[in-house]
Amino acid sequence: MKGVTPVLSAIAPLNMVKFKEGDKPSAHGGNPDAFADVKAGKTQHFAWAFDWTKGGCGFGFTGFHFFANMTNDSFRTTMLNGVAWVSGLEIPAGGIASKTPAQAELDAMMTVARGAGAMPVGHAKPVLETPLMMAKNPKPRLIDIDVAIKNAKELYLVASDQGRISCDWASWIEPRLILADGKGIDVTTLKWKGEERGYGRTQIGKNNAGGPIQVEDQVYANGIGTHASSTIAYDFPAGVERFTAKGAIDDGGMVRAGKLSDAAMRFHISTALLR
Amino acid sequence: MKSLLALAFLTAAAFAQPRDIFDYTGQNNAAAGTKRLVFIAAKGTHGGGGQHEFFAGASYLARRINETYPQAFSVVYPENNWPKDLTKADAIILLLNHGGKAADDVNIKAACDRGAGFAAIHYGVEAFSAKDEWYDHMRLVWR
Numbered sequence: 001m002k003g004v005t006p007v008l009s010a011i012a013p014l015n016m017v018k019f020k021e022g023d024k025p026s027a028h029g030g031n032p033d034a035f036a037d038v039k040a041g042k043t044q045h046f047a048w049a050f051d052w053t054k055g056g057c058g059f060g061f062t063g064f065h066f067f068a069n070m071t072n073d074s075f076r077t078t079m080l081n082g083v084a085w086v087s088g089l090e091i092p093a094g095g096i097a098s099k100t101p102a103q104a105e106l107d108a109m110m111t112v113a114r115g116a117g118a119m120p121v122g123h124a125k126p127v128l129e130t131p132l133m134m135a136k137n138p139k140p141r142l143i144d145i146d147v148a149i150k151n152a153k154e155l156y157l158v159a160s161d162q163g164r165i166s167c168d169w170a171s172w173i174e175p176r177l178i179l180a181d182g183k184g185i186d187v188t189t190l191k192w193k194g195e196e197r198g199y200g201r202t203q204i205g206k207n208n209a210g211g212p213i214q215v216e217d218q219v220y221a222n223g224i225g226t227h228a229s230s231t232i233a234y235d236f237p238a239g240v241e242r243f244t245a246k247g248a249i250d251d252g253g254m255v256r257a258g259k260l261s262d263a264a265m266r267f268h269i270s271t272a273l274l275r
Numbered sequence: 276m277k278s279l280l281a282l283a284f285l286t287a288a289a290f291a292q293p294r295d296i297f298d299y300t301g302q303n304n305a306a307a308g309t310k311r312l313v314f315i316a317a318k319g320t321h322g323g324g325g326q327h328e329f330f331a332g333a334s335y336l337a338r339r340i341n342e343t344y345p346q347a348f349s350v351v352y353p354e355n356n357w358p359k360d361l362t363k364a365d366a367i368i369l370l371l372n373h374g375g376k377a378a379d380d381v382n383i384k385a386a387c388d389r390g391a392g393f394a395a396i397h398y399g400v401e402a403f404s405a406k407d408e409w410y411d412h413m414r415l416v417w418r
Contacts, residue, residue: 055389056389056392057392058392058394059395060400061395062393062397062400064329064396065326065327065330065397067325067332069326070332070335079287083336083394084338084343084347084403086366086368086392086394087310087312087365087392088366088392089347096339096340096343097343101335106325106331110325124403181324194355231327252279258407
Protein backbone atom coordinates (compact mmCIF):
# COMPACT_ATOMS: atom_id res chain seq x y z
CA MET A 1 0.00 0.00 0.00
CA LYS A 2 2.90 2.31 -0.72
CA GLY A 3 1.64 5.86 -1.22
CA VAL A 4 -1.94 4.92 -0.36
CA THR A 5 -3.76 6.52 2.55
CA PRO A 6 -6.95 4.71 3.57
CA VAL A 7 -9.75 7.21 4.14
CA LEU A 8 -12.65 4.94 5.08
CA SER A 9 -12.10 1.40 6.28
CA ALA A 10 -14.22 -1.34 7.81
CA ILE A 11 -14.34 -5.04 8.44
CA ALA A 12 -16.98 -6.61 6.23
CA PRO A 13 -20.09 -7.86 8.05
CA LEU A 14 -20.54 -11.58 8.61
CA ASN A 15 -23.13 -11.99 5.86
CA MET A 16 -20.39 -11.15 3.37
CA VAL A 17 -18.50 -14.30 4.34
CA LYS A 18 -21.42 -16.71 4.05
CA PHE A 19 -20.82 -17.25 0.34
CA LYS A 20 -19.56 -20.66 -0.58
CA GLU A 21 -16.18 -21.09 -2.15
CA GLY A 22 -16.38 -19.94 -5.78
CA ASP A 23 -19.66 -18.04 -5.35
CA LYS A 24 -19.76 -14.46 -6.44
CA PRO A 25 -21.57 -11.98 -4.21
CA SER A 26 -22.72 -10.12 -7.36
CA ALA A 27 -21.86 -9.72 -11.02
CA HIS A 28 -19.17 -7.35 -9.86
CA GLY A 29 -17.85 -9.56 -7.08
CA GLY A 30 -15.51 -12.47 -7.13
CA ASN A 31 -12.04 -11.03 -6.74
CA PRO A 32 -10.49 -14.07 -4.99
CA ASP A 33 -7.87 -12.01 -3.15
CA ALA A 34 -10.47 -9.62 -1.76
CA PHE A 35 -12.75 -12.51 -0.89
CA ALA A 36 -9.99 -14.29 1.04
CA ASP A 37 -9.32 -11.10 2.99
CA VAL A 38 -13.01 -10.63 3.76
CA LYS A 39 -13.27 -14.24 4.97
CA ALA A 40 -10.22 -13.72 7.15
CA GLY A 41 -11.91 -10.72 8.75
CA LYS A 42 -9.26 -8.32 7.50
CA THR A 43 -9.97 -4.63 7.27
CA GLN A 44 -11.16 -3.46 3.84
CA HIS A 45 -10.71 0.05 2.48
CA PHE A 46 -13.55 1.60 0.56
CA ALA A 47 -12.21 5.09 0.23
CA TRP A 48 -8.57 5.88 -0.26
CA ALA A 49 -6.23 8.59 -1.44
CA PHE A 50 -3.10 7.98 -3.44
CA ASP A 51 -0.20 10.33 -3.87
CA TRP A 52 1.67 9.26 -6.93
CA THR A 53 5.41 9.65 -6.99
CA LYS A 54 5.21 10.60 -10.69
CA GLY A 55 2.90 13.53 -9.87
CA GLY A 56 -0.86 13.70 -9.62
CA CYS A 57 -3.17 12.37 -6.99
CA GLY A 58 -5.84 9.71 -6.97
CA PHE A 59 -9.01 9.22 -4.99
CA GLY A 60 -11.10 6.08 -5.04
CA PHE A 61 -14.42 5.58 -3.31
CA THR A 62 -16.61 2.52 -3.74
CA GLY A 63 -19.62 4.17 -2.08
CA PHE A 64 -22.43 6.25 -3.54
CA HIS A 65 -24.79 3.42 -4.33
CA PHE A 66 -27.65 5.53 -2.96
CA PHE A 67 -28.09 9.14 -3.99
CA ALA A 68 -29.77 9.74 -0.61
CA ASN A 69 -26.31 9.28 0.97
CA MET A 70 -25.68 12.87 -0.13
CA THR A 71 -27.83 14.02 2.80
CA ASN A 72 -25.15 12.64 5.15
CA ASP A 73 -22.82 15.58 5.79
CA SER A 74 -19.74 13.46 6.39
CA PHE A 75 -20.34 11.33 3.29
CA ARG A 76 -20.98 14.33 1.05
CA THR A 77 -18.00 16.26 2.35
CA THR A 78 -15.71 13.24 1.86
CA MET A 79 -16.70 13.08 -1.80
CA LEU A 80 -16.28 16.82 -2.32
CA ASN A 81 -12.91 16.82 -0.56
CA GLY A 82 -11.66 13.86 -2.58
CA VAL A 83 -12.64 15.45 -5.89
CA ALA A 84 -11.10 18.81 -4.93
CA TRP A 85 -7.92 17.21 -3.63
CA VAL A 86 -7.13 15.30 -6.83
CA SER A 87 -7.70 18.56 -8.72
CA GLY A 88 -5.02 20.37 -6.74
CA LEU A 89 -7.53 22.60 -4.98
CA GLU A 90 -6.86 23.53 -1.38
CA ILE A 91 -9.22 21.90 1.10
CA PRO A 92 -10.37 24.31 3.83
CA ALA A 93 -9.95 23.26 7.44
CA GLY A 94 -13.05 21.26 8.30
CA GLY A 95 -13.58 20.29 4.68
CA ILE A 96 -15.61 21.86 1.87
CA ALA A 97 -18.73 23.40 3.32
CA SER A 98 -22.03 22.61 1.63
CA LYS A 99 -25.63 22.83 2.68
CA THR A 100 -27.29 19.51 3.48
CA PRO A 101 -29.59 18.86 0.51
CA ALA A 102 -33.19 17.94 1.30
CA GLN A 103 -34.55 14.76 -0.26
CA ALA A 104 -36.84 16.94 -2.40
CA GLU A 105 -33.77 18.69 -3.81
CA LEU A 106 -32.15 15.34 -4.60
CA ASP A 107 -35.38 14.22 -6.30
CA ALA A 108 -35.31 17.36 -8.43
CA MET A 109 -31.65 16.75 -9.36
CA MET A 110 -32.44 13.18 -10.43
CA THR A 111 -35.39 14.40 -12.49
CA VAL A 112 -33.28 17.02 -14.23
CA ALA A 113 -30.49 14.51 -14.84
CA ARG A 114 -32.98 12.26 -16.62
CA GLY A 115 -34.12 15.08 -18.87
CA ALA A 116 -37.58 15.69 -17.52
CA GLY A 117 -39.73 17.99 -19.57
CA ALA A 118 -36.95 18.77 -21.96
CA MET A 119 -34.14 17.21 -23.86
CA PRO A 120 -31.91 14.86 -21.94
CA VAL A 121 -28.88 16.81 -20.84
CA GLY A 122 -25.89 16.98 -23.14
CA HIS A 123 -27.89 17.78 -26.26
CA ALA A 124 -27.82 21.09 -28.06
CA LYS A 125 -31.08 22.99 -28.33
CA PRO A 126 -33.54 20.89 -30.30
CA VAL A 127 -34.70 22.11 -33.70
CA LEU A 128 -38.14 20.73 -32.95
CA GLU A 129 -40.02 19.58 -29.86
CA THR A 130 -43.48 18.06 -29.95
CA PRO A 131 -46.14 18.96 -27.40
CA LEU A 132 -46.39 16.69 -24.37
CA MET A 133 -48.03 13.36 -25.15
CA MET A 134 -49.69 11.48 -22.31
CA ALA A 135 -51.59 8.22 -22.12
CA LYS A 136 -54.05 9.90 -19.74
CA ASN A 137 -54.78 12.66 -22.26
CA PRO A 138 -54.54 10.54 -25.37
CA LYS A 139 -55.42 12.85 -28.28
CA PRO A 140 -53.85 13.11 -30.73
CA ARG A 141 -52.25 9.69 -30.66
CA LEU A 142 -49.93 10.48 -33.55
CA ILE A 143 -47.99 13.71 -33.93
CA ASP A 144 -46.68 14.67 -37.35
CA ILE A 145 -43.05 15.75 -37.30
CA ASP A 146 -41.68 17.77 -40.21
CA VAL A 147 -38.58 19.84 -39.63
CA ALA A 148 -35.94 21.54 -41.78
CA ILE A 149 -32.46 20.28 -40.96
CA LYS A 150 -30.46 21.56 -43.91
CA ASN A 151 -26.68 21.54 -43.43
CA ALA A 152 -26.91 19.41 -40.29
CA LYS A 153 -24.30 16.70 -40.01
CA GLU A 154 -25.91 14.63 -37.30
CA LEU A 155 -29.42 13.68 -36.30
CA TYR A 156 -30.52 12.84 -32.76
CA LEU A 157 -34.00 11.42 -32.35
CA VAL A 158 -34.90 11.88 -28.69
CA ALA A 159 -37.93 10.79 -26.71
CA SER A 160 -37.86 12.35 -23.24
CA ASP A 161 -39.54 10.67 -20.31
CA GLN A 162 -40.94 13.72 -18.45
CA GLY A 163 -39.21 12.72 -15.25
CA ARG A 164 -40.43 9.22 -14.82
CA ILE A 165 -39.53 6.15 -16.84
CA SER A 166 -42.94 4.50 -16.73
CA CYS A 167 -44.70 2.77 -19.66
CA ASP A 168 -43.01 5.26 -22.00
CA TRP A 169 -43.20 3.14 -25.15
CA ALA A 170 -42.12 5.59 -27.82
CA SER A 171 -42.43 4.86 -31.54
CA TRP A 172 -40.96 6.79 -34.45
CA ILE A 173 -43.20 5.86 -37.36
CA GLU A 174 -42.10 6.10 -41.00
CA PRO A 175 -39.04 8.27 -40.29
CA ARG A 176 -37.65 9.83 -43.46
CA LEU A 177 -34.82 12.11 -44.48
CA ILE A 178 -35.96 14.24 -47.41
CA LEU A 179 -33.38 15.25 -50.01
CA ALA A 180 -33.36 18.45 -52.09
CA ASP A 181 -34.92 16.61 -55.03
CA GLY A 182 -37.82 15.49 -52.84
CA LYS A 183 -36.68 11.89 -52.60
CA GLY A 184 -36.90 10.27 -49.21
CA ILE A 185 -34.40 8.09 -47.40
CA ASP A 186 -36.02 5.56 -45.09
CA VAL A 187 -34.24 6.14 -41.75
CA THR A 188 -34.93 2.56 -40.69
CA THR A 189 -32.54 1.43 -43.43
CA LEU A 190 -29.69 3.53 -41.98
CA LYS A 191 -27.33 2.19 -39.37
CA TRP A 192 -27.47 4.33 -36.24
CA LYS A 193 -24.18 5.30 -34.69
CA GLY A 194 -25.52 4.98 -31.19
CA GLU A 195 -28.68 4.61 -29.16
CA GLU A 196 -29.78 4.42 -25.58
CA ARG A 197 -33.15 3.91 -23.98
CA GLY A 198 -34.79 3.88 -20.58
CA TYR A 199 -35.99 0.29 -20.82
CA GLY A 200 -36.36 -2.65 -23.22
CA ARG A 201 -34.66 -2.41 -26.60
CA THR A 202 -34.59 0.01 -29.49
CA GLN A 203 -35.68 -2.00 -32.53
CA ILE A 204 -36.43 -1.49 -36.21
CA GLY A 205 -39.99 -2.47 -37.13
CA LYS A 206 -40.82 -3.58 -33.57
CA ASN A 207 -41.77 -1.94 -30.32
CA ASN A 208 -39.32 -1.97 -27.42
CA ALA A 209 -40.65 -5.33 -26.22
CA GLY A 210 -40.41 -6.99 -29.66
CA GLY A 211 -44.06 -6.83 -30.70
CA PRO A 212 -45.42 -4.91 -33.69
CA ILE A 213 -45.38 -1.11 -33.64
CA GLN A 214 -49.04 -0.27 -33.15
CA VAL A 215 -51.06 2.88 -32.54
CA GLU A 216 -54.85 2.79 -32.04
CA ASP A 217 -54.80 -0.83 -33.17
CA GLN A 218 -53.17 0.05 -36.47
CA VAL A 219 -49.90 -1.75 -37.09
CA TYR A 220 -47.06 0.20 -38.69
CA ALA A 221 -44.50 -2.04 -40.33
CA ASN A 222 -42.07 0.82 -40.87
CA GLY A 223 -40.76 2.50 -37.77
CA ILE A 224 -38.46 2.37 -34.76
CA GLY A 225 -39.72 1.27 -31.39
CA THR A 226 -37.96 2.38 -28.22
CA HIS A 227 -38.62 3.42 -24.64
CA ALA A 228 -38.09 6.92 -23.26
CA SER A 229 -35.78 8.35 -22.16
CA SER A 230 -34.29 7.44 -25.53
CA THR A 231 -31.78 8.83 -27.97
CA ILE A 232 -31.01 7.41 -31.41
CA ALA A 233 -28.10 9.06 -33.19
CA TYR A 234 -27.18 9.10 -36.88
CA ASP A 235 -24.55 10.64 -39.06
CA PHE A 236 -26.15 12.33 -42.03
CA PRO A 237 -25.94 11.40 -45.66
CA ALA A 238 -25.14 14.47 -47.79
CA GLY A 239 -27.87 16.66 -49.22
CA VAL A 240 -30.57 16.17 -46.61
CA GLU A 241 -33.09 19.01 -46.25
CA ARG A 242 -35.85 17.79 -43.95
CA PHE A 243 -36.76 15.10 -41.46
CA THR A 244 -40.29 13.78 -41.29
CA ALA A 245 -41.91 11.12 -39.11
CA LYS A 246 -44.84 10.49 -36.84
CA GLY A 247 -44.25 10.26 -33.10
CA ALA A 248 -46.53 8.15 -30.95
CA ILE A 249 -46.96 6.47 -27.62
CA ASP A 250 -47.16 2.86 -28.72
CA ASP A 251 -50.32 0.96 -27.82
CA GLY A 252 -48.12 -1.27 -25.67
CA GLY A 253 -47.54 1.54 -23.19
CA MET A 254 -51.05 2.97 -23.04
CA VAL A 255 -52.93 0.80 -20.56
CA ARG A 256 -51.92 -0.80 -17.29
CA ALA A 257 -54.30 -2.82 -15.10
CA GLY A 258 -57.26 -1.72 -17.20
CA LYS A 259 -56.50 1.99 -16.80
CA LEU A 260 -54.66 4.55 -18.90
CA SER A 261 -51.04 4.38 -17.85
CA ASP A 262 -48.55 7.00 -16.59
CA ALA A 263 -46.86 7.14 -20.01
CA ALA A 264 -45.76 10.70 -20.81
CA MET A 265 -43.21 11.87 -23.35
CA ARG A 266 -42.11 14.45 -25.84
CA PHE A 267 -40.31 13.87 -29.11
CA HIS A 268 -37.32 16.08 -29.87
CA ILE A 269 -35.12 16.47 -32.92
CA SER A 270 -31.60 17.71 -32.33
CA THR A 271 -28.71 18.01 -34.75
CA ALA A 272 -25.80 18.14 -32.31
CA LEU A 273 -24.56 17.28 -28.89
CA LEU A 274 -23.17 20.08 -26.76
CA ARG A 275 -19.46 20.32 -27.28
CA MET B 276 -0.14 50.17 -10.83
CA LYS B 277 -3.18 51.18 -12.80
CA SER B 278 -2.55 48.43 -15.35
CA LEU B 279 -1.99 45.95 -12.55
CA LEU B 280 -5.33 46.90 -11.07
CA ALA B 281 -6.94 46.55 -14.48
CA LEU B 282 -5.35 43.14 -14.85
CA ALA B 283 -6.60 42.10 -11.44
CA PHE B 284 -10.06 43.33 -12.34
CA LEU B 285 -10.04 41.53 -15.67
CA THR B 286 -8.85 38.34 -14.02
CA ALA B 287 -11.57 38.61 -11.39
CA ALA B 288 -14.10 39.28 -14.14
CA ALA B 289 -12.93 36.22 -16.04
CA PHE B 290 -13.34 34.07 -12.94
CA ALA B 291 -16.69 35.65 -12.21
CA GLN B 292 -18.12 34.33 -15.49
CA PRO B 293 -20.87 31.84 -14.83
CA ARG B 294 -19.37 28.41 -15.13
CA ASP B 295 -21.98 26.06 -16.50
CA ILE B 296 -21.23 22.39 -15.99
CA PHE B 297 -22.14 21.63 -19.63
CA ASP B 298 -20.19 24.55 -21.11
CA TYR B 299 -17.33 22.54 -22.55
CA THR B 300 -16.14 25.35 -24.78
CA GLY B 301 -16.14 27.75 -21.85
CA GLN B 302 -13.99 25.39 -19.85
CA ASN B 303 -11.57 25.02 -22.72
CA ASN B 304 -11.32 28.80 -23.12
CA ALA B 305 -11.09 29.57 -19.40
CA ALA B 306 -8.28 31.81 -18.12
CA ALA B 307 -4.83 30.39 -17.54
CA GLY B 308 -4.51 28.99 -14.05
CA THR B 309 -8.07 27.71 -14.02
CA LYS B 310 -8.38 24.23 -12.55
CA ARG B 311 -10.31 22.20 -15.09
CA LEU B 312 -12.24 19.28 -13.67
CA VAL B 313 -13.76 16.79 -16.09
CA PHE B 314 -16.49 14.52 -14.72
CA ILE B 315 -17.63 11.53 -16.77
CA ALA B 316 -20.89 10.10 -15.52
CA ALA B 317 -23.28 7.35 -16.52
CA LYS B 318 -26.81 8.53 -17.12
CA GLY B 319 -29.92 6.75 -15.94
CA THR B 320 -30.18 4.48 -12.99
CA HIS B 321 -30.40 0.79 -12.32
CA GLY B 322 -31.65 -1.11 -9.34
CA GLY B 323 -34.47 1.42 -9.00
CA GLY B 324 -34.65 5.19 -8.78
CA GLY B 325 -32.25 6.73 -6.31
CA GLN B 326 -29.53 4.16 -6.93
CA HIS B 327 -26.46 4.67 -9.13
CA GLU B 328 -27.62 8.22 -9.89
CA PHE B 329 -24.22 9.05 -11.25
CA PHE B 330 -25.22 11.85 -13.57
CA ALA B 331 -27.16 13.67 -10.86
CA GLY B 332 -24.29 13.03 -8.43
CA ALA B 333 -21.62 14.32 -10.80
CA SER B 334 -23.73 17.38 -11.58
CA TYR B 335 -24.09 18.09 -7.87
CA LEU B 336 -20.36 17.71 -7.16
CA ALA B 337 -19.37 19.78 -10.17
CA ARG B 338 -21.69 22.64 -9.20
CA ARG B 339 -20.50 22.67 -5.58
CA ILE B 340 -16.86 22.74 -6.70
CA ASN B 341 -17.58 25.65 -9.07
CA GLU B 342 -19.38 27.51 -6.27
CA THR B 343 -16.66 26.87 -3.72
CA TYR B 344 -13.63 27.64 -5.88
CA PRO B 345 -13.68 30.70 -8.16
CA GLN B 346 -10.57 29.33 -9.89
CA ALA B 347 -12.19 25.96 -10.72
CA PHE B 348 -14.24 25.14 -13.83
CA SER B 349 -15.94 21.76 -13.61
CA VAL B 350 -17.86 20.23 -16.50
CA VAL B 351 -19.84 17.01 -16.70
CA TYR B 352 -19.85 14.73 -19.73
CA PRO B 353 -22.50 12.07 -20.08
CA GLU B 354 -20.99 8.69 -20.85
CA ASN B 355 -22.48 8.79 -24.37
CA ASN B 356 -20.62 12.02 -25.12
CA TRP B 357 -17.25 10.86 -23.85
CA PRO B 358 -14.65 13.65 -23.76
CA LYS B 359 -12.01 13.32 -26.44
CA ASP B 360 -9.75 16.24 -25.59
CA LEU B 361 -8.26 16.04 -22.12
CA THR B 362 -5.08 17.94 -22.87
CA LYS B 363 -6.02 20.74 -20.45
CA ALA B 364 -7.74 18.63 -17.80
CA ASP B 365 -6.40 18.98 -14.26
CA ALA B 366 -8.52 16.12 -12.99
CA ILE B 367 -10.72 13.37 -14.40
CA ILE B 368 -13.48 12.05 -12.17
CA LEU B 369 -15.44 8.95 -13.08
CA LEU B 370 -18.89 8.06 -11.79
CA LEU B 371 -19.60 4.96 -13.83
CA ASN B 372 -21.04 1.48 -13.69
CA HIS B 373 -17.72 0.12 -14.87
CA GLY B 374 -14.32 1.72 -15.37
CA GLY B 375 -13.35 -0.43 -18.35
CA LYS B 376 -13.82 2.22 -21.04
CA ALA B 377 -11.67 4.62 -19.04
CA ALA B 378 -9.05 1.91 -18.64
CA ASP B 379 -8.72 1.69 -22.42
CA ASP B 380 -8.83 5.44 -23.02
CA VAL B 381 -5.51 6.73 -24.31
CA ASN B 382 -6.46 10.36 -23.59
CA ILE B 383 -7.09 9.61 -19.91
CA LYS B 384 -3.79 7.76 -19.74
CA ALA B 385 -1.99 10.69 -21.35
CA ALA B 386 -3.62 13.14 -18.93
CA CYS B 387 -2.69 11.02 -15.92
CA ASP B 388 0.86 10.57 -17.18
CA ARG B 389 1.05 14.36 -17.51
CA GLY B 390 0.10 14.65 -13.82
CA ALA B 391 -3.65 15.21 -13.89
CA GLY B 392 -5.52 13.97 -10.84
CA PHE B 393 -7.87 11.05 -11.04
CA ALA B 394 -10.86 9.95 -9.01
CA ALA B 395 -13.24 7.05 -9.41
CA ILE B 396 -16.53 6.64 -7.59
CA HIS B 397 -18.47 3.40 -7.06
CA TYR B 398 -18.09 0.93 -9.96
CA GLY B 399 -15.88 3.42 -11.73
CA VAL B 400 -13.08 1.95 -9.59
CA GLU B 401 -13.45 -1.40 -11.29
CA ALA B 402 -12.17 -2.63 -14.65
CA PHE B 403 -12.29 -6.37 -15.25
CA SER B 404 -9.89 -6.40 -18.17
CA ALA B 405 -7.40 -3.86 -16.91
CA LYS B 406 -3.74 -4.66 -16.68
CA ASP B 407 -1.62 -3.70 -13.68
CA GLU B 408 -0.26 -0.77 -15.67
CA TRP B 409 -3.74 0.68 -15.85
CA TYR B 410 -4.10 0.67 -12.09
CA ASP B 411 -0.82 2.57 -11.96
CA HIS B 412 -1.99 5.47 -14.03
CA MET B 413 -5.42 5.31 -12.42
CA ARG B 414 -3.57 5.74 -9.09
CA LEU B 415 -5.44 2.81 -7.65
CA VAL B 416 -2.48 0.52 -7.20
CA TRP B 417 -1.05 -0.67 -3.94
CA ARG B 418 1.45 -3.24 -4.99
